[in-house]
Amino acid sequence: MRNFLFLKKPVFILLSSIFFLGCSGISSVPFETPVDTKDKTIQYQSKKTYEISDLDVYASNKFPGARLNGIEKLNDSTVKVIIHPENKPINPSPYYAFELWSTNSKEIYVAFQYPEKVKHRYRPKIREENNEWRQIDTNQFYRIDSLFTVKVSLDQKPKILAAQELANSKDVKDWYTNLGNMNKYVHIKKYGSSKLGRDLNLLDIYKGEKESKPILVLLTRQHPPEITGYLAYQSFLETILKENEITERFLDEYRVLAFPLLNPDGVDLGHWRHNAGGVDLNRDWSKYNQPEIRKTVKYIDEQVKKYNTTVDLAIDFHSTYEDVFYTNKQRKGTQLPNFIKNWFDALEKEIPEYVVNEAAGNSKKPVSKGWFLKKYNSVGITYEIGDQTSRDRIDEIGRISALEMMKLLTD
Ligand SMILES: [Zn+2]
Known part of the structure; x- marks a missing residue:
């Protein structure tokens, strides 16, 4: 090991990045509080x-x-x-x-x-x-x-x-296939397979050239039962795909990578939270031990490199007891340092009787919003909808939040 000390710095960096690349071809991102995301055994239900x-x-x-x-x-x-x-x-x-x-x-x-x-x-x-x-x-x-x-x-x-309205992998696929059929900018692509071999598909949404176009990433269903987050995701994405002046202008400037179902095995197996590897996928954004996260980060990273671009914003839709936005405290040096403040101001102005509930933190555990921040200086947001938020209200919040985001990003 002594010789190691004499290596010149660039060689050292090269060697250490090869060491960390592993089988995913993408370097791991360290977090303050690591979580073991290696496979755990799951108990299957007897179907009867x-x-x-x-x-x-x-x-x-x-x-x-x-x-x-x-x-x-x-x-x-x-x-x-x-x-x-x-x-x-x-x-x-x-x-x-x-x-x-x-x-x-x-x-x-x-x-x-x-x-x-x-x-x-x-x-x-x-x-x-x-x-x-x-x-x-x-x-x-x-x-x-x-x-x-x-x-x-x-x-x-x-x-x-x-517990919540069902949206299994077939329901989700029917939904986005229909969206793809209605909008000429949507390209549906399989980018990998889950642990049990279910398709991992994404909607690649772009207009014209992909070169240098900043990317917006939309994620959901890492946690299978979190349907209210998925309902907001649907409304959000459908708003981006309405053909009007704002969406045209937005897609002139941005490319959207929408991942509509990150945990298809967990969803179809009726899991409380984990994938078929028995792991919370929203703790695997450091080592990528699970194929669902490994394939997703690999695809995003390939696109960033191939098209010489950035991920400016990544929003991950979930559910919890109340509506809340989990944000990263760090804003300075990110791709859009003022976005969160301006977006939340706009939501309070445009959504009737709406008060933004924000919880800012440091993403100590390996969650998606921290990964995007550390990896690309993106603005990472966990967009949580309450279990009991009325379905009409979810639709309204999803729609207006997409609209106000597009306005801010094209201002
Ligand atoms: Zn969740």
């Missing part, structure tokens, strides 16, 4: 139809996005559904989705049993026969044996009872 014949109640998890690990009779009018995560440790946000039916019309109580210390998070929704989702009214909520319980009416047509 459950039968509680003396109550005449049936349940099934045989569809993509389902989560049901068991069902038992609790008393003469109540069934207990058992919900487990894909592995542990995990954020205690229990996701569930299953079909329920009965051969006769009846009302039944459904009690939710989660692992110890896990609290109920998502208010149940029902998918009706017309495929519309309906939130169950809070006056149908109970506590039975200290378990969160909901009363539902069943008949012979299976209804889906779920």
Whole structure:
């Protein structure tokens, strides 16, 4: 090792970057608080139809996005559904989705049993026969044996009872394929495969030349159940793809790389949070141990180099208990040092009765917003929507935030 000391600085830098390149072909980015994102074992659900014949109640998890690990009779009018995560440790946000039916019309109580210390998070929704989702009214909520319980009416047509509206990999693909068919600037491209071989697709949105055009990156569904973030993402992206004066001007200046489903395995397996490697993907933006992140960063980095450009802004859509923007404290030296302030001012001005809830931090853990900052001096933002934010309001916030972003970036 002694000889190492005598190496000239450029040689040292060259050697150390080769060392860090690894198999992804892209150097790792260090974070203050590293997280181990090597593969962990996951427990698969047994996909089956459950039968509680003396109550005449049936349940099934045989569809993509389902989560049901068991069902038992609790008393003469109540069934207990058992919900487990894909592995542990995990954020205690229990996701569930299953079909329920009965051969006769009846009302039944459904009690939710989660692992110890896990609290109920998502208010149940029902998918009706017309495929519309309906939130169950809070006056149908109970506590039975200290378990969160909901009363539902069943008949012979299976209804889906779920934590949030379902959007599995097929639903997402149908959505963006349709968008691609309607807009001439959208180029849908497969850029890799997930751990279990599902397609990783992106929408490459550009007008004319890609050379030197700054990039806007839009990400979502690293965490499978975070549907409200995905709903905002849809509204945001659809606004960019409306053909009008603002969007034309925006796409004259910017190229958009939109990643509509970063964790397709986790979504279709009905995971609470992780991918099929049992890992929180939004902690893997340092070492890229998981293919979903490795392929994504590799693709972005290749584009930046090939077209001699920058990533100015990266927005990653998620859900939590309330609407909140997680931002990086560091603004100076970024591609758009005034963007966050100006954007938030514009949102408060343009969205009726809206107050921006911002939490600025230092991205100590390897999350996407920190990666974009460290790697490209981008403005990285985690755009969180509350679980309970009304769907109309999400649409409005998504639409106006896209509009105001485009105005600021073309000012
Ligand atoms: Zn999340």
